[in-house]
Amino acid sequence: MSGPTTQGGAPAATGTDTPPGTAPGPQAAAVTAAPAGDRGRPTVFRNATVLTVDAARSVLHGHDVLVVGDRIAAVGTGLAVPDGTLEIDAAGGIVMPGMIDTHRHLWQTAMRGYGADWTLTQYFVWYYLEWGRIFRPEDIFAGNLLGAVEALDAGVTTTVDWSHGLRTTDHAEAAADALLSVPGRFVLAYGNIQAAPADWTASADFRAFVARRRDSAGDRLGLQLAFDVTGDPSFPEKPAFEAARALGLPVTTHAGVWGATGDDGIRLMHEHGFMTPQTVYVHGASLSADSYHRIAATGGSVSVSTESEQSAGQGYPPSWTLRSYGIPVSLSMDTSVWWSGDLFSAMRATLGADRSREHLEAHAVGETVTHAALRAEQVVEWATRGGARALGREADLGSVEVGKKADLVLLKNDHSPVSFPLLNPHGHVAFQAQRADVHTVLVDGRIVKRDGRLVGTDLAALRRTVEATVEHLRGELGEEAWQRGMNPDVPATKILDNPYTYTDYRSAGTHGG
Template identity: 80%
Template sequence: MSERTPFPSGRPVVLRGGTVLPMDDRRRVLENTDVLVVGDRIAAVGTALPVPDDTVAVDATDGIVMPGMIDTHRHMWQTAMRGYGADWTLTQYFVWYYLESGKLFRPQDVYAGNLLAAVEALDAGVTTVVDWSHGLRTVDHADAAVDALRSVPGRFVLAYGNIQQPPAVWTGAPEFRDFVRRRITGDDMLGFQIAFDVTGDPEFPERPAFETARDLGVPVTTHAGVWGATGDDGIRLMHDNGFMTPQTVYVHAASLSTDSYHRIAATGGSVSVSTESEQSAGQGYPPTWAIRAHGIPVSLSMDTSVWWSGDLFSAMRATLGADRAREHLEAHARGETVTHCALRAEQVVDWATRGGARAIGRGHDLGSVEAGRKADLVLLKNEHSPVSFPVLNPFGHVAFQAQRGDVHTVLVDGRVVKHEHRLVGIDLAAVRARTDATVAYLRATLGEEGWRRGMSPDVPETGILDNPYTYTDFRTASTHSRKE
């Protein structure tokens, strides 16, 4: 049973009279414009469009029509723990998930987290999510992750990872290859990446994982430039061994040297910036200023709901704030004043849409409102909010004023999945029941004292690396050190 009567399916849909942000190179704003959807594609964009007789009309007057947003790095399996780690540092996150309690997650718990995250994304107008799924301890966990994604009418990319084993081990296992053969079928609703990090160990134990990715012809996504964990040593190893490609996505990239940025730029990779995460957890200062200086493509991500909100409005707002704060601080240190912002609202809206599409290799059919593109669309409109008017600068409105409650209608692949602020065909009671079951299991397993302590876990006195990947003893002052 769904939350509401399904929107008429199989019929054309027209969004009438909205302010359309096509997200093109000219950053145009099209006022009083219609968007016609036929099947899974945008059929036309224009004024007073003629439409087929059976077309369902959605009044977009006083609203903003934009491409569906794309999140290029979200640990969806952790979403059932929403807000649990609000006061964590990155080290505490590592302790709880990588070294201790993350090992408790069963396949059904991964399913519950992915299901909740997928529904949450659609509600916030995020039509595509890269599921940076590094909790896949077994293939059963991986099957559960995909089953959850397949049950929700969104677009996803499974970035397969396993923090409990060395990348060379799990990518080399026959069951991993079998999983790829069984579940990754080329359906454009479910893409595939391999997700692992590079410690910087000169022995390069991650090489076999890169070779597997190359053999399968799939991209690698990696946490790079994470203070105390991954840094320039890993980038050099990837570059010197020929594993930096235009498809590689570097997450955070917040504590890298100019040399590493040069290598990323020269090889055509992109960076997924998680500004709220970098600000709060401590991977490094959000690096959009450095990335822009080197001409590296940018996409946005929210990382994990164990800390932050699963929407990209927050990501855009935080990114503008962090970049501009640094610009002002540096100017003041020189006795100067910033008179024009270097990073503009239109740029972060572009990163949240086209930037994400390009990062996942879908720049040709996602991320823009244009005839022939896939019909992944968002209408921002809220007649019950005083914040919905006036809309004087649409890009600024999206980046600074809008929020998930303003998401009126969402289409994915031409299908209406949210309308009039309500999800369509989604059984929230069932989602809640699965989430509650996972929380109850974890809480009972940890015990009440362990559960409370986990909200601010102790860091073990010995035997822990700041880099939580313990399959190598490599350590260096520039990446990680052992507490004695």
């Protein structure tokens, strides 16, 4: 496959696992597939506590889970297995579905922790206004590669790469190449914060990219369109929705983000018929009842990034109010520029934020909460089956049931005193488990992590790839700007009301637009 004509002077991606502009070698081949000896070999987990996350949220004690090919072949006790089956002792551990993150900016992972003290406004300043344009295709590759490997390490078997740094299709090719070089399952949500959605979705290069990529990777790489709706009454994003409809691609959009996207955008989407059951609204944290009613009525879902909403300022984490409208929820971690890259933290934070709000609402009217409405089993479902539902994959992902894809996680850590006693398995996952407890991960029936170690991953080479990107970014900024960027000043612009440069619209809902 040949790459597209470049739009920005950078070398086009080649469609291989090599980042654009990099010669093949150990630095590029930072991730490989599972060892040949394990390919196609059946696997059985023995004597596990199984969190099925089925419709009944069943918990099965002392059960086996047999994987044959890419599917779950049987769940039961004392299962007979084919000759040559790899047997994994799961006694004292938990087998659960692979977790699904519905919103993660993987391209930013190479800047892990850089914005630890940022507000959302400072994030907008750094990426949208000042420095987002300096990322080369190989930098997108590096961030995606690191973030994708990190996700698998934490038991996140499916990740939506909300990739809004794709200034050219060369950048998009690099993003896709990185994802396909990692043996996980991904959705590339194509976006470009540096241009109007109507412009980049209309380009011939973008359409050609979609045609090349949408069916080339089986079901391991899906596609979405990722753009936001500012609320500008002229609805400049309408052509992008029309493009999504023509291409048959779902839209994922940051909605209910204070100072960026609000009720006006939801109303425009609804009035023009662009709110569908496949639409994923990210954050949904600062919306009115009217908007929540529109989301509920049209069957969409909300990706809640609790750590992000708590810290950055999109609004109070909305799971407590989404529950009251019956809006489906999935979980996401947003970006490692700030937060952890696992969904254990997301589950824990979501339970804390939801229950905190429930208590505060009760205290405000002189009442006391005596039974928590949001349960641990529910956030485990949001982290697994909820993500599958949001992506239209509930039929084959998100639960441990016969016939479904073998995307599975074993939590077991015999070296940790926190691994026992195992009394409330859902509560243990939500409040006790951590990345170090992820013992084994399967994606599509293939082992990608075993005995607490990633399989076929050259972390030293991955480190070199990421360090080259950090060196580039630091060199472009200069040392003074690099240090200042960890606490960037806010220029005198409209950014408090709208970070996008393709419209001057200011929302009357924040600063009196």
